[in-house]
Amino acid sequence: xxxxxxxxxxxxxxxxxxxxxxxxxxxxxxxxxxxxxxxxxxxxxxxxxxxxxxxxxxxxxxxxxxxxxxxxxxxxxxxxxxxxxxxxxxxxxxxxxxxxxxxxxxxxxxxxxxxxxxxxxxxxxxxxxxxxxxxxxxxxxxxxxxxxxxxxxxxxxxxxxxxxxxxxxxxxxxxxxxxxxxxxxxxxxxxxxxxxxxxxxxxxxxxxxxxxxxxxxxxxxxxxxxxxxxxxxxxxxxxxxxxxxxxxxxxxxxxxxxxxxxxxxxxxxxxxxxxxxxxxxxxxxxxxxxxxxxxxxxxxxxxxxxxxxxxxxxxxxxxxxxxxxxxxxxxxxxxxxxxxxxxxxxxxxxxxxxxxxxxxxxxxxxxxxxxxxxxxxxxxxxxxxxxxxxxxxxxxxxxxxxxxxxxxxxxxxxxxxxxxxxxxxxxxxxxxxxxxxxxxxxxxxxxxxxxxxxxxxx
Amino acid sequence: xxxxxxxxxxxxxxxxxxxxxxxxxxxxxxxxxxxxxxxxxxxxxxxxxxxxxxxxxxxxxxxxxxxxxxxxxxxxxxxxxxxxxxxxxxxxxxxxxxxxxxxxxxxxxxxxxxxxxxxxxxxxxxxxxxxxxxxxxxxxxxxxxxxxxxxxxxxxxxxxxxxxxxxxxxxxxxxxxxxxxxxxxxxxxxxxxxxxxxxxxxxxxxxxxxxxxxxxxxxxxxxxxxxxxxxxxxxxxxxxxxxxxxxxxxxxxxxxxxxxxxxxxxxxxxxxxxxxxxxxxxxxxxxxxxxxxxxxxxxxxxxxxxxxxxxxxxxxxxxxxxxxxxxxxxxxxxxxxxxxxxxxxxxxxxxxxxxxxxxxxxxxxxxxxxxxxxxxxxxxxxxxxxxxxxxxxxxxxxxxxxxxxxxxxxxxxxxxxxxxxxxxxxxxxxxxxxxxxxxxxxxxxxxxxxxxxxxxxxxxxxxxxxxxxxxxxxxxxxxxxxxxxxxxxxxxxxxxxxxxxxxxxxxxxxxxxxxxxxxxxxxxxxxxxxxx
Numbered sequence: 001x002x003x004x005x006x007x008x009x010x011x012x013x014x015x016x017x018x019x020x021x022x023x024x025x026x027x028x029x030x031x032x033x034x035x036x037x038x039x040x041x042x043x044x045x046x047x048x049x050x051x052x053x054x055x056x057x058x059x060x061x062x063x064x065x066x067x068x069x070x071x072x073x074x075x076x077x078x079x080x081x082x083x084x085x086x087x088x089x090x091x092x093x094x095x096x097x098x099x100x101x102x103x104x105x106x107x108x109x110x111x112x113x114x115x116x117x118x119x120x121x122x123x124x125x126x127x128x129x130x131x132x133x134x135x136x137x138x139x140x141x142x143x144x145x146x147x148x149x150x151x152x153x154x155x156x157x158x159x160x161x162x163x164x165x166x167x168x169x170x171x172x173x174x175x176x177x178x179x180x181x182x183x184x185x186x187x188x189x190x191x192x193x194x195x196x197x198x199x200x201x202x203x204x205x206x207x208x209x210x211x212x213x214x215x216x217x218x219x220x221x222x223x224x225x226x227x228x229x230x231x232x233x234x235x236x237x238x239x240x241x242x243x244x245x246x247x248x249x250x251x252x253x254x255x256x257x258x259x260x261x262x263x264x265x266x267x268x269x270x271x272x273x274x275x276x277x278x279x280x281x282x283x284x285x286x287x288x289x290x291x292x293x294x295x296x297x298x299x300x301x302x303x304x305x306x307x308x309x310x311x312x313x314x315x316x317x318x319x320x321x322x323x324x325x326x327x328x329x330x331x332x333x334x335x336x337x338x339x340x341x342x343x344x345x346x347x348x349x350x351x352x353x354x355x356x357x358x359x360x361x362x363x364x365x366x367x368x369x370x371x372x373x374x375x376x377x378x379x380x381x382x383x384x385x386x387x388x389x390x391x392x393x394x395x396x397x398x399x400x401x402x403x404x405x406x407x408x409x410x411x412x413x414x415x416x417x418x419x420x421x422x423x424x425x426x427x428x429x430x431x432x433x434x435x436x437x438x439x440x441x442x443x444x445x446x447x448x449x450x451x452x453x454x455x456x457x458x
Numbered sequence: 459x460x461x462x463x464x465x466x467x468x469x470x471x472x473x474x475x476x477x478x479x480x481x482x483x484x485x486x487x488x489x490x491x492x493x494x495x496x497x498x499x500x501x502x503x504x505x506x507x508x509x510x511x512x513x514x515x516x517x518x519x520x521x522x523x524x525x526x527x528x529x530x531x532x533x534x535x536x537x538x539x540x541x542x543x544x545x546x547x548x549x550x551x552x553x554x555x556x557x558x559x560x561x562x563x564x565x566x567x568x569x570x571x572x573x574x575x576x577x578x579x580x581x582x583x584x585x586x587x588x589x590x591x592x593x594x595x596x597x598x599x600x601x602x603x604x605x606x607x608x609x610x611x612x613x614x615x616x617x618x619x620x621x622x623x624x625x626x627x628x629x630x631x632x633x634x635x636x637x638x639x640x641x642x643x644x645x646x647x648x649x650x651x652x653x654x655x656x657x658x659x660x661x662x663x664x665x666x667x668x669x670x671x672x673x674x675x676x677x678x679x680x681x682x683x684x685x686x687x688x689x690x691x692x693x694x695x696x697x698x699x700x701x702x703x704x705x706x707x708x709x710x711x712x713x714x715x716x717x718x719x720x721x722x723x724x725x726x727x728x729x730x731x732x733x734x735x736x737x738x739x740x741x742x743x744x745x746x747x748x749x750x751x752x753x754x755x756x757x758x759x760x761x762x763x764x765x766x767x768x769x770x771x772x773x774x775x776x777x778x779x780x781x782x783x784x785x786x787x788x789x790x791x792x793x794x795x796x797x798x799x800x801x802x803x804x805x806x807x808x809x810x811x812x813x814x815x816x817x818x819x820x821x822x823x824x825x826x827x828x829x830x831x832x833x834x835x836x837x838x839x840x841x842x843x844x845x846x847x848x849x850x851x852x853x854x855x856x857x858x859x860x861x862x863x864x865x866x867x868x869x870x871x872x873x874x875x876x877x878x879x880x881x882x883x884x885x886x887x888x889x890x891x892x893x894x895x896x897x898x899x900x901x902x903x904x905x906x907x908x909x910x911x912x913x914x915x916x917x918x919x920x921x922x923x924x925x926x927x928x929x930x931x932x933x934x935x936x937x938x939x940x941x942x943x944x945x946x947x948x949x950x951x952x953x954x955x956x957x958x959x960x961x962x963x964x965x966x967x968x969x970x971x972x973x974x975x976x977x978x979x980x981x982x983x984x985x986x987x988x989x990x
Contacts (some may be wrong), residue, residue: 065730165792260938262960294990299876300932300963300987397876402929413545415533417708421701422555429652429698436634436649 035267035368038345038390040306040367042297043298044361045271045288046169048162048231048279049317051144052336054151057085057322059145062152062351066322071130075108075117083116085320088131095280096129096318100178103159103316105336108325109287112170119258119318133328140288140403141311141340143443144295147400149341149387155325156315156334157358157377162230165314165334170233170270170360172375174331181229185216185236192268193249194236195371202266203249204259205234208274208290210252215241227279231272231314256294262302272424280317292402295342299397305396308343310361327357328380333357341387344394352387360384383437472729482956498599500584506582509842510575510616515568518865521774521887523618524894525915527570530557536565538897547915550702552659553577553623570618578615580625581795582606588633589799591640592764593807597828600831602800605795607839610741612846614788617860621788624661629702629795630829631657632771639763643686650689655698662702667792668695670774677770678763693699726911727783738790743838746801749830752796753804760807768796805831861891867966867983868895871933874964881985882925882954884947886916888983892935900935904947920949926958927990934960937983958988 065367070082096119105118106129111199114127132394144150157168162180167175170191176182196203207228214228215268217237233249235241241247254275259265278292291311298304316335325333339356365371371380401452519527527580528543533554545551553573585605590598605611615622631653636673638646655672657664675683737795739747754765772793779789805827871881881891886902893900906912925931934955938950941948954960966983 257959289927289929289990296876296929297987297989321504350860368674399876399878399932401878413705414708415545418533418545418551418555418705419558421705421708422552422659425655425698429656432652432694433649436637436645439643439645 001441002074005095018309033267033369036370037368037385038306038394039308039343040309040389041265041269041270041370042365043265043271043294044310045273045291045294046166046231046275047121047311047313047357048277049095049128049315049319050284050313050338051316051319051321051322052154052323052338054132054319055138055141055338056145056150056152058134059142059150059351062150063323064152065132065229069322071115072113073116073120073126074241075105075114075253075378083130084265085130086131088133089137093128093131093280094125096124098161098315098318100158100160102318103160106318106335107324112322112324117318126189126417127446129318132320135404138284138288138404140400141294141338142401142404143400144311144340144342145351146349147398148343148346149352150383151341151354151356151387152336153323153340153351153353154312154336154339154356156313158315159325159334160315160331162314163233164331165358166231166233168332168377169314169361172299172359172373172381175233178331181216181219181225185238186233187237189237189312190374191234191237192365192371192374193246194238195374196365196369197246197267199369199371199373200345200416201268201369203268203270204255204266205232205251205270205272206256207250207272208231208253210274212247212248212250216242227277228272228274231274237323249398255447257297260297260303261304265303265307265441266297266412267369278313288402292400294430296399299399304394304397305344308341308345308388310339310377312339312358312361313337314358317368331375338361343385344397345388345390345392346395347387347389347413347417348395350387352384354382356382356385360362444445484645490820494851495599499583499602502586502602502606503579503583503598505603506579506765509612509839509846510578510665511572512846514575514616516666517860517862518868519567519618519891519894520861520864521890523567523570523860524890525566526554526618527561527565527621528890528894530554531565532571533558534561534565536561539565539894542893542899544896544915546706548913549620549661550659551558551749552656553618553620556620558922567618571616574615574622577622577626578611581615581629582621583612583783584626584629584633584794585798587627588629588636588795589802591633591636592768592799592937593803597799597802597806600805601795601799602836604743604746604798604801604838607835607842608741608743608746609795609838609842609845610743610791610799611794612842613741616675616846619788620661621791624657624664625795627657627660627793628664628667628771628792629655631667631671632767632795635674635767636764638683639681639767644684644690646693647683647687647691651694652698655695657694658699659702662791664792666774667771669778670770673770674763678766678849680763695704702924712896717943727784727785731780733785734776734790737787738793740841741787741796742797743841745837746797747832749804750797750800753800753807756804757807765777765800768800771796799903801834805834861888863889863937863966863982864888864945864969865895867894867935867964867985870964870966871898871985875933875985879932880925880930881935882922882931883920883935884937884944884951886913887915888935888937888940892989901931904940904944922954923957926954926988928990932987932989933963934958934986935983935986939982955986955988958990960988963987 036134053065056062065085070084072082073079082170102118102122105121106114108114115129118126118128156165158164158174158179163181164174164179167173169185170193172188173189175189176188177299193203194207208447211228214226214235219225219229229235232250239246256269256271271294273290276286276289278284295309314337316337321335323334323336327333339404358382359378359381360366360404362374363381363383366373366378367383482899525543525547528539529545529547529551531539532543532545533551555572556573560566560573574741583603586598586602588598589601631650634653638644638650650671654668657667661894675681733772754761775790775792779785826846868891870896875896881889881892881896881898881900882901883900884893889900889902892898901917901919903919903922905916905918907918912918919925921930934951936948936951936955962984964985965981967979968982969977970980972978
């Protein structure tokens with residue numbers, strides 16, 4: 001606790017002094033600390049509420065839905081029927097409950113047989129939890145998995161909703177209250193951004209459709225929890241709201257594009273795609289399109305060759321997943337969530353089985369820029385460097401298709417026919433013309449005399 | 459110093475440079491006439507090749523060159539280009555077939571253009587042979603010289619277009635017909651059938667010259683032709699044409715062929731009615747046309763089937779393409795050789811008959827021929843020379859040469875734009891060029907969504923806003939050439955640039971000459987990246 005106080009005091013001192021020193025210019029805030037890997041720009045997008053099986057359960061080669069999977073309707077045995085996983089396609093979906101209680105009821109001490117029952121008991125459509133998407137529904141993500149790295153052993157850090165999982169994402173800790181924003185905010189819990197700031201390593205938190213007025217302080221006036229506050233933990237920290245040096249790093253996503261264009265993409269970028277969320281009941285294609293836009297812009301920029309783009313999901317959203325999450329402490333893990341790594345150094349079409357969670361993202365940042373761990377979780381977390389191959393030259397950018405359909409093949413004619421037909425014609429022409437040209441004849445003794453009134457004189 | 463002294467000096471210099479036992483000198487002394495002819499023809503060929511080769515690859519392909527080379531690359535199965543350019547489009551594939559043979563060793567725009575130049579030089583040689591056959595050696599040589607420096611033929615034969623090979627085959631057919639008319643030997647008529655078939659295989663529009671052949675035989679009583687020889691000749695022509703439909707049918711492109719036919723029949727006019735009138739005479743040479751036409755009046759007494767043959771070869775394409783709604787700069791190239799021969803005939807024949815009188819003096823034939831011929835050749839040469847210089851205005855007529863900046867912009871795209879990116883240009887012309895050099899898919903904003911009003915090879919962009927919002931189009935390309943032709947689509951493209959956070963990532967400039975003569979860099983192609 002003493003350390004924390006000292007740290008926060010230093011932080012306040014730093015935040016006061018920095019503007020005085022005139023270093024508040026964002027462009028001047030560039031990373032001077034060299035990365036330990038070729039990755040100098042790390043972009044991480046956290047989406048919402050899907051499990052691995054829900055998105056990639058049928059992905060070939062991955063640890064997906066077992067062939068004979070069927071989850072009982074009733075855990076108690078009152079109803080012996082079961083629900084098999086099925087393809088959702090265009091069927092309507094709802095926001096399934098995903099509290100820690102629901103987790104326990106679905107988890108069933110590792111039996112993993114309470115997914116349907118837990119929701120049914122809440123009067124929700126428990127069958128829906130067994131629905132899953134496939135390559136026709138999220139083609140872009142499947143195409144990314146084909147070309148880059150898909151993690152099939154990545155768990156949400158906490159067996160609860162967004163707030164706690166996102167706290168693990170930025171601080172390696174659960175926060176003060178389990179999946180709630182405390183009335184006074186998260187106080188002085190250190191985050192990865194404090195560490196980055198302290199070491200002069202550039203960072204930004206990009207928020208799509210960012211409204212700077214929406215912070216945890218606004219909650220008193222509201223009777224609901226706006227997604228921006230819920231999904232951006234920094235907006236519940238006083239220092240990230242009051243310190244201009246820190247608050248200036250929380251920006252609208254439009255700056256991501258200008259930073260890419262200007263070559264000022266920070267070393268670490270966290271992203272919230274507000275308005276393009278995949279949180280049910282939203283259309284998942286919105287998130288896909290937003291991710292594609294971000295990735296294409298990254299690929300178009302000079303930052304691509306030294307970048308890594310990580311896409312993950314904060315929690316499981318009530319959906320079925322067949323892998324029991326290891327319980328490493330009283331907070332988690334939660335069920336698996338989909339995760340993808342896109343980088344010029346990412347292995348092509350690789351399915352990574354390393355045990356990971358949200359604090360693995362912190363682990364990567366810490367090891368890449370020599371930052372000490374923030375908490376016990378990130379200290380013990382595995383890194384995902386196995387997904388990279390730094391011994392090869394970076395892959396050139398290639399825009400990934402947004403559909404799984406192979407484009408209608410252009411008519412690929414039988415070229416031998418063309419060569420044969422035209423070749424034969426030329427041979428035939430050559431023979432006939434040669435015959436004519438080798439005809440020896442004297443024009444004057446020709447059978448036909450031209451009707452020239454005055455012959456041309458030599 | 460009088461002329462006699464000059465002659466003595468020249469003699470002495472010649473003797474010193476070329477001793478009498480020198481082989482060339484011996485040959486010159488023995489057969490002076492042949493030697494002069496060979497030297498003259500060689501010089502004409504060298505001139506023809508020289509002017510066609512000068513700065514040949516200075517500027518990259520235009521849209522047609524890109525398309526034909528793309529087709530050849532597709533036949534040769536060149537990766538990437540094979541997937542961008544379809545093998546079958548509107549035209550037969552004779553020239554592309556030869557290009558494909560070259561491209562099997564690697565795609566080279568220089569090699570493609572060298573092939574086009576070779577075709578042009580061979581055409582000049584055939585004009586020499588044809589002129590010689592009809593009106594004697596000196597007419598042949600002068601006709602070849604006229605064609606060698608005629609801007610119309612020079613410009614087209616420096617490009618990878620189908621019209622150059624088509625005119626080569628057409629002129630060969632003309633030569634074979636002349637041989638038949640002179641000899642009556644049916645073997646020449648049969649060969650002419652082959653020549654006409656080749657003309658079609660080079661470019662299908664060459665088939666209209668069958669009308670010229672028909673008119674010639676029908677209206678020239680001096681030339682007798684047997685029906686059975688005509689039939690054999692016709693059958694041979696059909697046999698030569700067969701590879702076109704056969705390859706489409708057997709190779710699996712019959713649907714494409716039908717689509718092109720429908721489009722060609724119903725497409726809208728692309729130029730005003732006076733396009734040829736205002737363009738082609740200047741390119742052939744006003745003086746060439748005047749001299750050629752003057753010959754009919756001055757040499758009326760010498761009229762024969764020869765002029766009929768040449769006149770029909772001019773009249774039929776002119777009338778046809780004037781009526782046909784689709785007009786192109788190079789479409790009338792087939793009339794260039796007969797014009798060259800007719801002009802040469804006038805100069806040679808008329809001036810041969812009698813020494814012309816100027817005031818009270820009868821002029822020396824040699825000097826007058828040299829003067830008129832010299833003016834004609836120099837004006838043509840001067841015009842050609844100007845035409846083959848890189849464009850300095852930032853605008854051009856399709857078919858008149860390469861597109862400045864197109865190759866460089868395309869190469870920049872290939873190096874800097876991610877694979878699988880899609881570009882949107884103002885029109886399909888720039889799209890073709892950028893696809894060839896850039897190896898990226900490019901769509902034209904101006905391509906009509908109505909299938910009846912667009913080239914079947916082109917893909918229309920029905921909703922560009924949606925395509926950009928969906929990340930399906932990532933780059934917009936503005937170019938001054940297309941903007942000059944369609945300000946409407948230029949404005950629409952720039953609207954999209956503004957709407958979707960467009961940022962210029964590359965600006966291709968060319969050096970232009972301003973009105974005051976100073977040089978300036980003018981942006982001709984601008985590549986914008988866009989995102990929703």
